[in-house]
Amino acid sequence: MVGMGSLSNRADPAKPKRQFRGFWLATVANLDWPSRPGLTPDAQQAELRGWLDLARRLRCNAVVVQVRPSADALWPSPYEPWSAVLTGRQGGHPGYDPLGYLVTEAHARDLELHAWCNPYRVASHADPARLVADHPARRHPEWVIAYAGRLYYDPGRPAVRSFVQDAMLDAIAHYDLDALHWDDYFYPYPVAGESFADQASFAAYGAGFDSLAAWRRHNVDLLVAQMSDRLRAVKPWVRFGISPFGIWRNAATDPLGSRTSGLQSYDAIHADSRRWVREQWIDYITPQLYWHIGHPDADYAELVRWWSATVSGTSVELIVGQPTYRVGGTGQDPAELSRHLTLHHSYPQVRGDLQFSGKDVRADRLGAVSRLVAEHYARPALPPVAAGRGGLPAPGVTPAPPAITAATRTPTGVRLDWLAATGTTPTSYALYRCPGTDVADPTVFDDARHLLATVRSTGVGGSFTDATAATGSAYTYLVTALDRQHRESPAGPARVLAAGGDAFSVIVDNRTPGGFTASAAWGTSSWSAGRYGADYRFTSPQPVSDPAWFTVTLPAAGSHRVEVWHPAAAGGRGEPVGAGRRPHHRRRGTPDPGRLTGADLFSQRSDPQ
Template identity: 35%
Template sequence: MKSRLLLLIVIVILGQCTPKSTPKRPKSSSSNEVLYPKREFRAAWVATIENIDWPSRKTLSSEQQQQEFTQILDSHKKTGLNAVFVQVRAASDAFYARSTEPWSEWLTGAQGKAPEPFYDPMRFMIEEAHNRNFEFHAWLNLNRGTQKNAKSVSKDHITKQKPEWFVSYGGYQLYNFGIPAVREYIQELVVNIVRTYDVDGIHFDDYFYPYLVAGETFNDAATYKKFGRGFNNIGDWRRQNINLLIKDISKAISEEKKWVKFGISPFGVWRNASTDKLGSPTEGGQPSYDNLYADTRKWAKFGWIDYIAPQVYFSFDHPKVPYLPLVNWWEENHGNRHLYIGHSVYKVDKDSPEKSWRSAGQIGKQVRSNYTSDEISGSIFYSTKHLINNNLGISDTLSNIYKYQALLPTMPWKDAIPPNSPVELEVKRADNSGAFVSWKLPIRISRDKDEIRSFVLYRFEEGEEINLENPRNIVSIIRNVGLLNFVDRNISKKKSYFYVITALDRLHNESSPSNQFFLK
């Protein structure tokens, strides 16, 4: 009897320690009703290197840069997105003021030159993103000292200050991650951003050790000889260097600000099953593990990252790496962390050599397919300019899918305590056929003293089930800027409604609903 009781206690404790999956969508009472997830991560990459997405030219004024970025956010919001990944460090440079690295040439035209008139781009971008209820993730390139065949490098650039830290390869100057001081330097750059800016996340893409260049060798043999004790081959040593970097950065972020997320977007294929029985049923290249020395599967499994977003840039009918089998593999291999899928909207082109990409239907099919899985928590699209340009109607396709607003997924391993409920909800008919909604904060905001970042207002027609899990009932997600009111302009004079409101904290934990208010 005592052993059974002990077993029960252990099971309960383990259940409390294991993060629970966020429900993907409400249960349908009708087989004809199309339901969408209430919580979904919907993001786009904003690439700055070579002026891919923003700013569109090196010659833009500060005002033009700001205007262009707000237009990007407004366009993404119209599409239905709720987060952006902005590349703020492209080649050991900076798109932000509080950096030890020089200003980026792709911001001002010359490396080291500050914006004129002066402003802090990242601070501006974060404020504008948050004003629209977007998460802002700072995207840093990890391995690039200088861009390929760089001609103009400022005298205070790290490649000039610490040339012994770099390996020339493929026309680039790339960090030698086997040197402990290199890893410490990159970690401090990350911590500085987390400490100084109100970012929601830190993001790395697929660049660790470099992709192979035919006829060239990444010459870190001397470093391996010096620091490779205990490793029988250089590949395992390189992987350990990246493992240490990721693990240490993860710990440093959490110690600085517990709510800041950390995630990686690796090349889609970890390894093929023909090479490794743990790999995916694919036949494509497998640079992530074998060439980039990034054991991304391990990072997710051990919880060193908060999400993994594999770049599944392949169509459903790709002959060697079809979309669905690879996604299914990641569903089984993302550990207990969020899985987002990276989508290649840049491939959508009427002249694409692949027939599947000659319409926006391929992306639409992929996103809808993701909805059949409770393991997938969202999508990220590369890159912004292709969404802005609405190539073959890709943004129209997505806005049709993202027809309802979505809350971002929770991360219970970081914070599972919701705020307390708003109180004294009241609704009055307005003269212009709308409704004026007001409420008050709870006396005590939350048990963990976390602030309320936004509110979720729900509306139901008289006689309709009060179901907070169906996103079609969300009127608006309202940023908490101190004005505890909202005007709902999309109601009929001839109908009566029930309203409720909830509160969200920094990590999107949702309170219980307020009092219901019936509007006749």
């Protein structure tokens, strides 16, 4: 770091550095994607890229995509058939691996991918004969209950609970997923005049329970707790989140409940969502708060208060489900969604939001989404740091800082290049840009004012072009590394880019110890000596605090003359080597190509590296 700036040391709540941002992408009934069944693989992939590009444009950092909508799969599952939403025919091969493609494309945009699965829904009709012949529901008819015109697996059967977990864990085991996500469907919502016919299961497995309702809640609790344990055993870094109905219980029924008077998920669908949080079986909870502030039966403000109190003292993140699909309805004027996020400033327990659903986000009815983005997503944001389930420390080690190797002005902006610290494998990088040539005090990292972008790691380093950099303006760039839990490293040495030109420094990296000799014009790098071996830093004509790395690659074994050119004045353009350029090599004895400003001569007598 060079110098101290004068930026404000107060974090701006309107520009949070950490905030979960995303939307649900529903596949059931082709609600969002694919737009219709039977599209070609190219058309499906183009639509999917469009959704992911939209998420990136809105400065989201996650997408929650439904990959197991109805006891089927959007990947080649050994447990369940291909989903009919892809081809129009259950079991029909789509011609590619949708989940594999989704993982690759989401991560290329540095978007988290949460795999959304529905545990128990089998079909949106009640005829088992319409299922593909080898469907598990046809092979095990005793597992299935028809209710209100639909088919469901029976949550009361241990074999069913084990099977649905196996089916979902197959995706976890074979794909680089960031989270497993469940929605609010466990036991079905009650329908007048209908009964869920699980009396036989209750007789077989309900010993010790004094009511059918208590046994049903126990069955759902078992599913959640067992999946939590199994997920942790397979891939402890993959998070587990559930999006329940927004009301647990009303205070009139239970003093622990919220000051509401709506449907109670604890009683109606046997979902004890409060217990899942207090037991810390899950990593995050996304209650569907699909009402407006001041709603007479389910006031959004009251429910945010209640859920914030519920997660307090736990490691469970609160991410609120937003009713984007209701924009324009009663109480949902164009500013309502933005008011929701403004309210969250008073509740630090709220770590972000999910919009339902993709098509409504894209439609941007009445400009509500544009308003939300302008007022709350004006800067990028890092996802919240992911704590371990049950309050356990998250696995892994906070990454070491990366090193910026070049900051080069190009016709399209400023290109940044950097390398990860030796022996580290960051998941992604955060790029910061401060105005001017002084590095600000550490509060530069307190909010997102200077967060430029995030970039997914693809190897030992990365690159990014800052297309918003103004010609003639000076900037200071910093890069940090993030791991799978989004823990952030300290920043590496800053790169200062002077107005109108490149910052400049040169380090020659010798990968063969003793292979190079250098005069006093070169100084040994103290901060990086252990990284590459004998490294030499050119220290004239200006002090070097922003190293630009490159490796001298010689064409053949023998003695060589290596000429390094640099700008004659700070901010100028050197010929032929400036920051980020390749060195110029000439064999000893060939004519001098032009003016050298302080370059050194040295010999290499071993095999070139």
